[in-house]
Amino acid sequence: MAKSPITDYSKKGKPTLVFGRRGFSEDSLHHPLGLTITKDKNIAIANSKTNEIKVFSLTGKFASSFKLHSVNLMVDVGVSAVTTNQHGNLVASYTDNHEVQMLMAGSGKLKQTMKMDMQNNFKPWGVACDDKNIYVCDRQNSCLRVFTVDGKYQRDIGRKGTGDGEFMEPVGIAIMPNGKLAVTDFENHNIQIFSDQGVFCCTYGTEGDGPGQFNQPMGIAVDRTGFIAVTEWKNNRVQVLDAMGNSVTTFGQQGSAEGDFFSPSGIAITPNGQIVVADFNNNRIQVF
Template sequence: MVTEIAPVTFQYSHTIGRQENRSGTGFFYPVAITLDNENRLYVLNRGSETPAFFPCKRVTVFTVDEELVREFGEKVQPEDANDSAPAGTFMWPTSIALDSEGIAYVSDEWLNRISIFNQNGDCTGTWGTLGDGDGEFNKPSGLAFDKEDNLYLVDGANHRIQKFTKDGKFLAKWGHLGTGDGEFEHPWGIEIDHNGDVYVADWRNDRIQKFAPDGTFLMKFGVSGQGDGELNRPTGIAVDKDGIIYVTDFKNDRLQVFDTDGSFITKLMGEATLSKWGRQRVELDPSMMRGRERAPSLEEREKLFQGPIAVEVDDDGRVFVVETSRQRVQVFRKQTAIFGGGPL
């Protein structure tokens, strides 16, 4: 199906993923996504605290064609989820970003730290301290690098944005609790566009705010609600090379698309089909196949977004939407009158 808007259309391409509690070809409560320079996807799995599911908290690396590349990271045992948690482990992993060299940085809002992994998935260090002083944070969430490899971090429970060097040296901060311009209440996602401007999903205030790289407020859009352009707990945000803004409207179960000035363009509700990994799993289990055949209107129900939490875009016009509740990524392709879109 093609969602028609003028002058932009979005064509559904395919779905990636299925539920996989431990490891392998699937996800377990995915919460974040990013792309490397080779267009490989990194999905961060928040997982579960249930002891049987191990190592469900992990990063899954795969291609757009659903070929698994590798995994890294693992769940920390609850009794070790403190300041001395082993390197490379997660408790409540929240976001992932890659620097210019492909080094992965993962935030953890329980451990209040950033974990660093090289291109092979080996943990090379951690940094971060619980607090509200400069360089300290409380429940960190969104991460994004600028072109100079400075790391912008959403300091969720401190209701602010902090800027660091990639080595963890504090550079700047802005924001505090409130509803005014430049103020936040439990912000979540963050994005930096091609001009270096910073977009923040102001979660509890149900809006998106845009800032200059130094934190100067530029604009805002969105109000609470279910109508077009209204938001109910926005989480993820992405900006493509044309300046089009994509927001995962978490509690409204949709992806909303906005113009460069924040005006509403369209919304996507989901068009999922069974993924390659999903088909492989169903074909191995005849009882699962029979169950799917008996379920009324299954295809119509399961195609819709449920818990869309993160979004990423590439320069080929592809849009990747992560659904935490349905353990998958839906892929769409943007088309315009002047851009026909890249490969499906």
């Protein structure tokens, strides 16, 4: 089967679909954070304030929802990020419950839980999976936690700081086509690239609002050709980079009109090059 043509991201900026509204009905959203495209080509959304994953079709139709499993109701940030593994199961960060949960595809049944020693004050955020590992951004401890696919903790990548290979607040992670890890650092205002073994490769971006600069980068997604899409919480925009870190385009501004953002958070790229963005404070999803 022939692959779809390479997307011209420079033409992005006008949404083709906007859905969601604040509320507690099945098809509403309340502060959506992370999101992902599922194996069956739906949009799974980390709906933080109701602590559930909501699933919609690519046309914006509600499909299902799954509550994260816990007896702890005293949380501020519930589910903050969601991705899928090679089997199509959902892997979600339950931030203020200090754990990552894996839910069975289709049923939402809890399959396994990943935790750290409570003395670490583990605050999982962005999460990504390959066929060997689960990588979790620990926003509180300024590192990546690496688990096996069956949930066993292995090692850390990075440490607190502002230099190469160091983090202040890692929040988003995506796996590039070559297997490297691309990580957004909310407080250092950059993207850092690592090998899958945790070897630092390079940094993209500095603080600012120009092309190639970031102000509180949040979500990150990579397409099959290596293009990188990033949400910027403070700049209220999406920026697209090529695989070498060069800025291709930016779009969006603060507001509530279609195409505007108010604290964009999660982001994903569909197989045909659509960019799906969680618009956190507008309580909606926009597709470009």
